[in-house]
Amino acid sequence: MNIKHPQTNNKPGFTLIELLVVIAIIGILATIATIGLSSVRAKARDSQRVADIKQTQTALEMFYNDNNRYPSASEWASGVLATTTAYGTTTYMAHIPVAANPPDGSCYLTNSFVYTPDTAGRSYQISFCTGGQVANLNTGNKCATPDGILNVDCSNSGNFTDIRDGQVYPWIKIGEQTWMAKNLNVGTMIPNGNSAPGCIDVSGSYEWANFSCQTSTSAIEKYCSGNNPSQCNIYGGLYEWAETLGLPYQCNWRSYDCDSDPNTCTELINEYYAGGGDNCTFPNPEVTPRQGICPNGWHVPSNSDWQALVNYLSVDGHGGAGDLNDVGGKLKEGGTTHWDIESCDDGQTPAATCNSSKFNALPAGYRTFYGNFADPGAYNYLWLSTPSYYDQDENNYFVIYYGPYIMSGTMSYRTYGMSVRCLKN
Numbered sequence: 001m002n003i004k005h006p007q008t009n010n011k012p013g014f015t016l017i018e019l020l021v022v023i024a025i026i027g028i029l030a031t032i033a034t035i036g037l038s039s040v041r042a043k044a045r046d047s048q049r050v051a052d053i054k055q056t057q058t059a060l061e062m063f064y065n066d067n068n069r070y071p072s073a074s075e076w077a078s079g080v081l082a083t084t085t086a087y088g089t090t091t092y093m094a095h096i097p098v099a100a101n102p103p104d105g106s107c108y109l110t111n112s113f114v115y116t117p118d119t120a121g122r123s124y125q126i127s128f129c130t131g132g133q134v135a136n137l138n139t140g141n142k143c144a145t146p147d148g149i150l151n152v153d154c155s156n157s158g159n160f161t162d163i164r165d166g167q168v169y170p171w172i173k174i175g176e177q178t179w180m181a182k183n184l185n186v187g188t189m190i191p192n193g194n195s196a197p198g199c200i201d202v203s204g205s206y207e208w209a210n211f212s213c214q215t216s217t218s219a220i221e222k223y224c225s226g227n228n229p230s231q232c233n234i235y236g237g238l239y240e241w242a243e244t245l246g247l248p249y250q251c252n253w254r255s256y257d258c259d260s261d262p263n264t265c266t267e268l269i270n271e272y273y274a275g276g277g278d279n280c281t282f283p284n285p286e287v288t289p290r291q292g293i294c295p296n297g298w299h300v301p302s303n304s305d306w307q308a309l310v311n312y313l314s315v316d317g318h319g320g321a322g323d324l325n326d327v328g329g330k331l332k333e334g335g336t337t338h339w340d341i342e343s344c345d346d347g348q349t350p351a352a353t354c355n356s357s358k359f360n361a362l363p364a365g366y367r368t369f370y371g372n373f374a375d376p377g378a379y380n381y382l383w384l385s386t387p388s389y390y391d392q393d394e395n396n397y398f399v400i401y402y403g404p405y406i407m408s409g410t411m412s413y414r415t416y417g418m419s420v421r422c423l424k425n
Contacts, residue, residue, distance in 0.1 A: 045100040046130040050137065052097035053113070053128055053144050059093035060124065061146070066090060069121030070146075076115045104131025110141055116154070122168045123159035145170060147181075150358055157358065162186060162295045171424065172358040175312035177305070178424035181360045183236025183380075186293060187220035189229055213369075213415065214243040220293050223367045223417040225376045234338070235364035235376075238417030241395045244300055244383045245292040251280035252414035256387040258284050265387055285385035292385065294422035300385040301423045303409075306398055310407070313357055328400050328407035331359040332380075338362050340377040361400045367417030375401075381418040 059081050064070050067083055075081070081093040096113075103111030107129035114127040126144040133139055136151075143154035147170050150157050156173040160180070170181040190213075214221040222237030224230075242251040255268040267280035282290065289299035301309075313327045332339070334354040340363070355361075365376035375381075379401040388395050394411040397418055401407075412418070 042104040042131055043134075045102075045104055046132050046134050048100045049128060049130055050134045050149070052099075053126060053142075053149065056093065056097060056113070056126065057144060057146075062092045064146075070117050070124045071115075072121070073115065073117060076117075099128060103129075105129075105139060107131050107140075114154075118159060118161060118168075120161050120166070122161050122166065125154045125158060127154040152358065157181075160295070160298075164295065169422075170360075174309060174357050174359065177309060177312075179309070179359060180298070180422045181358055183362065183364060183382075184239075184294065184420040184422055185222070185232050185236040186295075187222040187237055187239075189224050189232065189237075190214065190221050191227055213249060214240045214417075215249040217248065223373075225365055225367075225373050227373075231364075231376075235362050236419055238364065238367045239293065239383070239420055240417055241383055241414035243293065244420050245282070245290055245385060247282065248279055254280045256280075258286075258387060263287050289423075289425055290385040293420065298422040298424055300383065300420060303384055303386040303396060305423055306382075306384055306409070329354050330357045331355070331361045331400055331407070333360045333362055338377065363401070364419045366412075366419075369413060369415040381412070381416075382421050383418050 060070055063081055063083070071081060076096065079096050080091065081096060082089055082091040084090075099111050099113050101111065110127070110129040112128070115124060116127070117124040123146055127141065128144065129141050130137060130139060137149060138151045141153040143150045143152050143157050145157070145159060146168075150172075152172065158171055160169045160171050161167070162169065165186060167185060169184075171178055172181045173179075214223075221243060222232065222239055224232035224237065225235060240249075240252060242249055245251070251267070256265045257268055258265040260266070261284075263284055265282055265284050285300070285302040286304055289302070291298065292300040294300055310327050313330045332355055361380045363375070363377050363380050365374055365379055366381045367373050379399055382398045382400070384396045384398060386396055388411050395414045396409065397412050398409050399407070
């Protein structure tokens with residue numbers, strides 16, 4: 001009798017090693033998925049932080065429009081942006097947002113929204129941090145101000161209120177220097193066409209009486225591009241050199257000896273304007289910073305001050321060998337809102353470095369001694385305090401402009417009206 005035995009399954013099963021490999025692969029895939037999800041969540045938190053800040057800035061501007069000031073620190077601490085009057089309560093933001101948690105990247109110590117108004121209520125800073133890049137905002141600490149969100153720590157930027165007229169000037173720390181991030185705009189505008197006795201042209205004559213000069217000894221005077229006051233609000237005022245340094249008008253026509261005594265720039269008599277003793281001798285700006293028309297605590301930059309800025313920005317990332325031609329792009333406000341062409345479209349400066357210094361140079365152009373306005377939208381001419389030695393009617397200035405050669409130092413007539421950018425003492 002034939003007896004059938006049950007067939008045995010001879011297919012091999014998973015070995016221990018194979019099981020361990022499968023488990024390891026599953027673990028790796030799970031880790032990758034977790035990391036990917038974590039990255040997505042981190043980006044979402046960063047986007048939320050930036051969106052919350054922008055929404056808060058909108059509420060702050062609404063508050064300012066109604067109250068002519070920004071909220072105090074105690075008003076912010078209440079958690080609500082609102083004002084109450086006899087007519088009722090206006091709420092601008094029912095709940096002031098807080099930074100999304102948990103912190104990301106290097107923000108574990110600064111993952112909060114820190115609001116700091118200035119004492120006059122004319123400006124504010126909100127310090128916050130993102131763990132990654134959000135649009136054009138880099139990783140790390142940020143500073144939100146009425147002028148926008150800056151890619152800097154609030155300790156490296158801020159706003160200064162000039163007590164002479166209440167104007168607010170943003171400032172930015174670049175290397176070891178602290179610069180105003182806006183051209184000076186102090187003084188009373190002088191319109192073209194008003195005769196101003198004492199005005200002289202480069203020939204030394206008084207025949208050009210159909211235009212104005214900055215001759216007042218009791219008030220600061222300025223020109224506005226196109227004879228339009230609104231242009232001064234954008235580009236700042238245009239000043240003659242003597243006005244810039246706080247010297248009498250006649251000092252525009254002096255030669256200066258700053259070599260024989262390194263501490264003093266002594267006025268010399270010259271052929272264009274006979275005489276002397278017009279109080280044109282002043283301390284050498286290379287030794288003693290010249291305040292001029294800048295606010296207290298600030299001064300008109302000297303040649304060496306400007307060169308220090310150029311040297312710092314001429315290195316890539318401010319830490320390695322770079323290209324001097326990049327400096328202009330790093331100083332110029334980006335876009336075509338104010339510049340005739342894209343301010344960094346010079347064929348040399350990478351777009352990513354455009355205005356990386358946050359100096360915000362704007363093309364104010366200049367005013368000639370004939371009363372004409374030239375180069376608005378294309379050039380920013382900035383006076384320097386150091387006089388050009390022995391040149392009786394010209395002085396050093398620096399120009400930032402578009403094109404392949406984006407910065408240059410040269411000399412111009414002191415009676416030209418040009419921009420002033422103040423440097424902190």
